[in-house]
Amino acid sequence: MGAPDRRYPTGSVPARPVGTAPLMRVRSASDPAPGRLENEDVVFRFGPLVGVLDGATVPDGYDTGCVHGPAWYVRHLAARIGLAIAARPAATLMSSLAAAILAVRADHGDVCDLDHPGTPSSTVCLLREGGDQADYLVLCDSPLVLDTGSEVTVVADERLAAATADLRRTADTLPGDGADAATRFHRSVTVQRARMNRTHGYWAAAADPDAAYHAVTGTVPLRGPGALRRAALLTDGASCAVEEFGLFDWSGLLDVATAEGPEGLIGRVRAAERDHPDRLRRHKRTDDASVSLCEFDAAE
Template identity: 40%
Template sequence: MIEARAAGWEARAQSRPGSAAPNEDAYRTGGDWALVLDGITRYPDDGCVHDVPWYTAALAESIADGITGPDALADVLAAAIAAVNARHESTCDLGNPVSPGATAALVRRRGDRLEWLVLGDCAVAWRGPDGACRVETDGRLAALPGVPAVELAGIRRWPVPYVASVRNREGGFWVASTDPEAAARARTGAVPLAGVADLLLCTDGLTRLVDRYGHTWPQLLAAVFDRGVGAALDLVRAHGDRDPRPGSKRHDDATAVHLRLPEFASL
C-alpha cells in the first residue's frame, strides 16, 4: 500500500498477487500522472528469456520516463514499447505471437484537463463533485467470440494459434507487447478537471466486481473512494473465495490506484 501527497493529487494505491506466483501487475504514480499495467499471463514457448513481471516493470519504467513530456499519451506508450523492445531484442524472439505483453491505463493532468488512455482490459473511472460517475474501458477483448479453451501450463486459455490470429490484429484486440503501432489503437480522451473529484485506475483483477460478480460501476467506485483501496480488494477476494466456477483463476492479480484532486482532499 502506498499513500502520498504529490503536487498534483493525493494518491493511494495497492497491488495484490492472485496466487503464490509473482504479481504480474505494475503501477506508478507521479505528481501529475499515473499508470497501471496488467501483465498477460505467460504462455509456454513465448520466445522470451524474461518473465512477465520483468516486462511490466520495464514498460512502466519506460512510460514514466516519457509521460511528463509533450507527446500525446499514445505516443508515450508507443515509445515505451519500442524502448522495451530495444532492451531484449538481442536475446528474445520478438516476433513470437505470444511474446510477453500487458494491458494498460494511463492518466495525466495537463493544465485544467485530464488526459486518459486505456488499452486492453484495464480501466479508468472517475466520480465528479456532484457524484456522477464515468468509466472508460476497452471492450474489444470481451467482444471476441473466442474458441474453446485448452489447458496450457495448468491454466485453461485460448490456444496459441487463435491468439496469434486476434492479438494486435484488425478485428481482434490490442495490447502493449512488441508492436509500438498497437498504442495508436488505444482509446484516448480528455475531460475538464473540474468534473473529476476522485479518479481510479485499475486492472481487471478488480473490475471482476462488475464483470463477474454483479456489482455496478458506481458501487465499485464507492468501495474504492469511500472505503479505501484495501477494502475494495478485500471485497473482490471475498467473492473469489466463494466462486464455484471451474476452469478459471479463482483470484487474479489486482491493482488499484485512487487519485484525489487536492481541492477535494478534505472530503
C-alpha cells in the first residue's frame, strides 16, 4: 500500500475521477463600507455554484413598503437560490433564480407591500461549474470577469448604467443651487425606482420573478481551447477598482485577486477611496465590496 498523499488531510483527498471537470477552487471576501455595521452584499458557494449579491441601499428618508431591509433580502435570496438549484440541478440559472425570487416573495409574509417601487432588490452574479462547461448569469451591475488563458472578457449588464446616465441628464435640467440639488436627487430616485424591472429601464432581483429572464447568461468551456482558467464575481464596490479608479485593467484585477487574495483587491479599493474620494462617480463615497475568485485546474 502506498504512502498517503500529504497534500490533503486524511479523508479529504478529492474523489474526482480522471476525465471529469477541472477542480474549482474558490476564495471569497466581503467587506461592509467603512463606518457601516451592516453588509448589504452576500457571497456564497453551494457545491458547484458560486454567487455574489449586492442589495440596493435605501437612501435616508425613503420608504420601501417593506419591514425588511436589503441585508435581509440578499441573505434570503442567496439561500433560496441554493435551495432552488439543489431541488432541480438540471434547471437553468434563469429558472432557478426565478424560483428563488418567488420563494423570497413568500418569505416576506403578508406584512409588506411588494408592489411598492422601492421594495428591496439586489444584483445577481452566478457561476456554476458543470462538467465540460460553466454556466453564468449576470443581472444588474455586478460583473463577471472571465480568463480563458488567451483572453480576458467581462460579462456585464449595462442597463442600469444607461438608465442612470439618462437620469443624470434629466436631473441636470433643474437649477443647481443647494435646495434644487436635493430636488434633483429626489427626482432621480423616484424615476429610477419607476424604471426598475421595466422594458426600457433596467432589471434587478426584487419581487417579480420575471426579472430573472432578463438576465445576461451564457456558457464557457472547461476543456480544450478557450477553457476557463479564472473567474471573478464582483459587486460594484469592488469592480470600481477598474471602472472608476482605473487602478488596473480587468486582467490586472484578476492578477491582484490571485496574488493578494480577494481581500487584497478590496484593500486596494479602500486605499483608493481614502486617497481619491473625488474620483467616485457614485452617490456614495464608499460601498460594500465583495469578490469571489474561482480558479480551475486544467482538465486531464
